[in-house]
Amino acid sequence: MWARAVWLGLRAPLGGRRGFTSKADPQGSGRVTAEVIEHLERLALVDFGSREAVARLEKAIAFADRLHAVHTDGVEPMESVLEDRCLYLRSDNVVEGNCAEELLQNSHRVVEEYFVAPPGMCCPEWFNR
Amino acid sequence: CALAWVYGVSRHRRGAPTGSTSNWIRGQSSLAQQPLHTARKPRKGEHKWAAVVGLEIHAQISSNSKLFSGSQVCFAAPPNSLVSFFDASLPGTLPVLNRRCVEAAVMTGLALNCHINKKSLFDRKHYFYADLPAGYQITQQRLPIAVNGSLTYGICVGKRQSQVTTRTVRVKQIQLEQDSGKSLHDDLRSQTLVDLNRAEGQLRVDANVSVHHPGEPLGVRTEVKNLNSIRFLAKAIDYEIQRQIKELENGGEILNETRSFDYKLGCTVPMRDKEGKQDYRFMPEPNLPPLLLYDATSLPAGADSQQVINIDQIRERLPELPSVTRERLVQQYEMLPEHSFTLLNEVGLLEFFQNVIKETRAEPKKVTSWVLNTFLGYLKQQNLAVRESPVTASALAELLDLLDSKAISSSAAKQVFEELWKHEGKTPTQIVSEKKLELMQDQEALEQLCHSVMQGHPQVVMDVKKGNPRAINRLIGLVRKATLSRADPAVIKAILEKQLSCH
Numbered sequence: 026m027w028a029r030a031v032w033l034g035l036r037a038p039l040g041g042r043r044g045f046t047s048k049a050d051p052q053g054s055g056r057v058t059a060e061v062i063e064h065l066e067r068l069a070l071v072d073f074g075s076r077e078a079v080a081r082l083e084k085a086i087a088f089a090d091r092l093h094a095v096h097t098d099g100v101e102p103m104e105s106v107l108e109d110r111c112l113y114l115r116s117d118n119v120v121e122g123n124c125a126e127e128l129l130q131n132s133h134r135v136v137e138e139y140f141v142a143p144p145g146m147c148c149p150e151w152f153n154r
Numbered sequence: 155c156a157l158a159w160v161y162g163v164s165r166h167r168r169g170a171p172t173g174s175t176s177n178w179i180r181g182q183s184s185l186a187q188q189p190l191h192t193a194r195k196p197r198k199g200e201h202k203w204a205a206v207v208g209l210e211i212h213a214q215i216s217s218n219s220k221l222f223s224g225s226q227v228c229f230a231a232p233p234n235s236l237v238s239f240f241d242a243s244l245p246g247t248l249p250v251l252n253r254r255c256v257e258a259a260v261m262t263g264l265a266l267n268c269h270i271n272k273k274s275l276f277d278r279k280h281y282f283y284a285d286l287p288a289g290y291q292i293t294q295q296r297l298p299i300a301v302n303g304s305l306t307y308g309i310c311v312g313k314r315q316s317q318v319t320t321r322t323v324r325v326k327q328i329q330l331e332q333d334s335g336k337s338l339h340d341d342l343r344s345q346t347l348v349d350l351n352r353a354e355g356q357l358r359v360d361a362n363v364s365v366h367h368p369g370e371p372l373g374v375r376t377e378v379k380n381l382n383s384i385r386f387l388a389k390a391i392d393y394e395i396q397r398q399i400k401e402l403e404n405g406g407e408i409l410n411e412t413r414s415f416d417y418k419l420g421c422t423v424p425m426r427d428k429e430g431k432q433d434y435r436f437m438p439e440p441n442l443p444p445l446l447l448y449d450a451t452s453l454p455a456g457a458d459s460q461q462v463i464n465i466d467q468i469r470e471r472l473p474e475l476p477s478v479t480r481e482r483l484v485q486q487y488e489m490l491p492e493h494s495f496t497l498l499n500e501v502g503l504l505e506f507f508q509n510v511i512k513e514t515r516a517e518p519k520k521v522t523s524w525v526l527n528t529f530l531g532y533l534k535q536q537n538l539a540v541r542e543s544p545v546t547a548s549a550l551a552e553l554l555d556l557l558d559s560k561a562i563s564s565s566a567a568k569q570v571f572e573e574l575w576k577h578e579g580k581t582p583t584q585i586v587s588e589k590k591l592e593l594m595q596d597q598e599a600l601e602q603l604c605h606s607v608m609q610g611h612p613q614v615v616m617d618v619k620k621g622n623p624r625a626i627n628r629l630i631g632l633v634r635k636a637t638l639s640r641a642d643p644a645v646i647k648a649i650l651e652k653q654l655s656c657h
Contacts, residue, residue, distance in 0.1 A: 068433055070282060084209035104275055107443040114461055117218045117254035122225035128234060128242050139235040139338070139347035142284035 055083055201367040205395040206375075208326075208362040214333070215258045220352070220536045221332055222249035222292065235351035241350050243287035248441050253460070255401040256299070259330050260447065260468045262502030263300025265475055266325050270465050272300040276330075276439035281432060284346045284396075285335035295436050298329035299445065306477055308495045353648040359387055363394045365402065373398070378415055378422055390415040394422050479504070487518035496526055503530070509547035516554035524554060528568070532575055543576035543655050553582040563642055566591040594641045602642075603651045618654060626650065 062082075073079050079093050126139055134141035186577040205502035217227055223240040242245035271330070275297040278290040334638050335350040351563075359382075364375035378394055381387045390416035398408050413422040448454070450466040474482075480494035497504045507525045511518060529550065533543060557567045566586070575583045586592055594600050608615050611632060626647065633646045 037180075039313075064433075066282070068435060104444055105438045105440055106441070110443040111461070112251060112443045112445050114253035114256065114463070115224065115250045116460065117224040117252055118224065119219050120224035121219075121240075122236045124239075125232070125234040125237065128237060131242075131244075134345075136345070136347055138235070140234070142337075142346040142348055143344070150477055 055087055057083055057086070203365050203399050204368045205363065205365050205398075206372055207391055207395075208375075210360040211360070212331075212333075212358040212360075212569065214357070215255050217252060217254045219252055219254075221252050221255050221330060225249075228351075231351055233347075234351060236351045238418045242537050243289075249292060251442065251445070253463070255330060256445065256447075256463055257468055259299045259328060260463065260465055261472060263303065263328050263470050264465075265635070266300075266305055266328070268300035268303030268325060268328060270447060271297060272449075272452070272465075274329075274447075275295065276442040276445070277436050279434045279436055281434060283334065283337075285337045285348050285350065287335075287350065291332050291334060291441070292439050293331040294329035294439075298327045299447075299479070301326065302329040302403065303328070307566070308491070310492070313656055316493050330469075358382060361387060361389055361391050363398065364408070365395060374410050376408060376422075377412045379414055379425070386415060386417060389420060390422055393420065397422065413490070417472070426595050433611035438454055487522060489519070489522045493522055496530070500530065500533075500540060506543075506547050507542050509549045510554070513548055513551035514554045514558070516551075516558040520554060524550065528571060532571075545571070545574045549574055549582060556582055556586060560642065561593060562586055562591055563593055563639070565639070568592070574614055578597045590638075590640070592640060594637055600637070600641055600645070601649055601653070603636050604633055604646065604653055607636055608653065615654070 057079060065071065066073060075080070096116060129135050129138065129140065132140045187286070200484065214227075215221070216400050219225060219240070220227055220238075223238045225238045225241055226238045228236060238247075259427060260270055266530050268484070274294055276292055277295040278488065279293050279295060280290040282289055304322050305325060306320050307322050307324045310318050311317050333352045335348055338347040338349070340347060358380060361378045361381060362375045363378065364373040366373040376394060378390050381390055394413070409424075412425045414425050415421075447463050447465055448457075449464060453462060453464055476498050480498060483489055483494040484491055484499065497507055503525070507521065508527075510521050510525060514521060529545065531544070532538075533540065533547075550571075553567060555572055556562050556570075557564065562570065569589070569591060570582050571586050573580070573589070574582065580588070607629065611629070612629050614625055618629065629650055630643050630646050633650070634641060634643060638648075
């Protein structure tokens with residue numbers, strides 16, 4: 026699921042078919058460099074762990090690259106698949122909340138009525154420990 | 155829920171640096187920048203420095219419920235009591251946009267002369283933090299609701315800070331944005347406590363600062379975060395400008411980093427930021443279609459009024475903006491511009507002033523003087539807000555009527571005001587009567603007093619006749635004393651002069 030989230034961030038260039046090139050893969054060889062993997066691991070909190078995992082990522086990118094087969098010359102890109110839906114506007118009334126007990130049951134640790142997070146959950150070092 | 159603004163600061167009057175309007179740094183989290191001022195002391199014969207400051211302001215919208223959920227917005231509630239399933243980022247929950255927040259954003263954009271984007275978009279800004287359970291914040295990065303505005307303001311200049319000059323600052327954009335929760339760091343037990351209520355404070359400002367030589371490209375900027383008061387904001391920016399100038403003059407370089415302001419030491423310090431520039435991986439918010447706004451001409455026929463927002467209707471609901479009010483005050487009451495600024499800068503003062511004007515016969519200029527000097531002076535001395543004032547507008551109006559009808563002298567009026575401030579429930583008229591502060595109305599009695607004083611002080615009368623200019627004041631003083639200060643000096647003078655000319 027994270028791998029799919031990653032390719033969303035790599036925008037395809039407009040204007041028709043072109044081999045996918047980017048800063049990460051200037052040769053178009055389909056290989057993802059170790060530098061990019063490290064960057065992704067920090068950003069998305071995933072652990073690629075093994076060469077197999079990276080290979081799987083490369084396959085996923087190649088799979089997504091097949092979108093380039095579609096001609097998009099002169100076609101205005103969509104914002105999202107919802108873009109012609111109506112954005113519902115809610116009235117400014119208080120209709121939710123007041124369920125702290127229920128929500129706190131989900132938490133592994135609780136102190137009084139606070140969720141408890143381990144220290145350093147506010148800096149990247151913690152995630153890479 | 156919160157609304158983030160981005161300010162550009164206006165160019166200083168002293169010669170516009172070149173190329174500034176096109177040198178806007180664009181990027182994920184950068185801001186419009188304009189030169190703020192030149193450094194005061196250029197050293198070693200070097201070029202002048204120009205500082206560039208951009209402000210990112212987070213202001214909480216005044217609404218009953220949150221931006222994307224129906225939980226209450228309320229200050230200082232028990233932790234996690236105002237949290238819905240969406241606010242806790244439980245899977246399957248969706249954001250639902252609050253109409254009132256959109257109206258507030260449009261109103262703010264209009265008040266700041268912005269162009270309102272009829273179509274604006276929502277994005278996700280990804281980063282990890284304990285109080286951001288979703289792992290992203292919904293914001294408006296690509297296409298915000300309002301852009302390209304401006305704000306004109308006045309600053310006090312001149313020797314006694316008495317003159318007001320106007321400046322203009324540019325507003326790059328206004329965007330609707332989710333607020334994060336609150337983290338309390340418990341270092342003792344090595345844990346972080348998280349409260350997702352999200353109504354932490356009304357205003358937060360981050361300042362972006364860089365320096366450069368006029369004519370050269372803009373310098374590397376630093377971001378100073380989490381400044382909560384205007385006073386510290388100014389201090390932090392001033393410090394950072396000087397720090398950067400010093401660093402560069404000593405051959406060093408400025409890092410593009412985030413710094414925080416140490417209130418005790420009065421300096422900025424780097425925050426832990428080993429990652430360098432953050433990559434927020436902006437993407438469109440897939441659960442929210444574009445926000446479409448309409449005006450009178452584009453409003454679709456038969457549209458549900460609860461589901462459409464009409465910019466023109468919101469414009470009509472705008473209250474009178476401060477610059478218009480100030481102009482009106484200057485025209486209507488013939489006051490100086492600086493007075494209009496003072497009246498508007500104190501909460502409740504304008505209303506107080508207008509109530510006094512309504513109830514008194516006295517001239518507006520007199521009212522202005524009494525409200526801005528005497529009344530405001532007392533308030534400031536005791537650090538009170540207008541609404542805490544022991545003197546009501548009616549009381550002041552009554553006092554000014556007494557003064558206007560010459561029932562009391564100006565100095566007596568000041569005495570009465572002091573008594574009123576004690577808030578003992580007495581009206582001005584009562585105080586005047588109790589303390590016998592009325593001006594002598596009996597013309598004959600006054601004439602007699604003048605006569606007897608002159609008779610009692612022949613030497614002084616001689617001095618006056620000899621042409622000694624100070625002697626007449628002595629006579630006036632003597633008469634005043636005799637009347638226990640209950641006579642108007644101007645009136646006394648007139649009577650004395652008349653009597654002297656007859657002899």
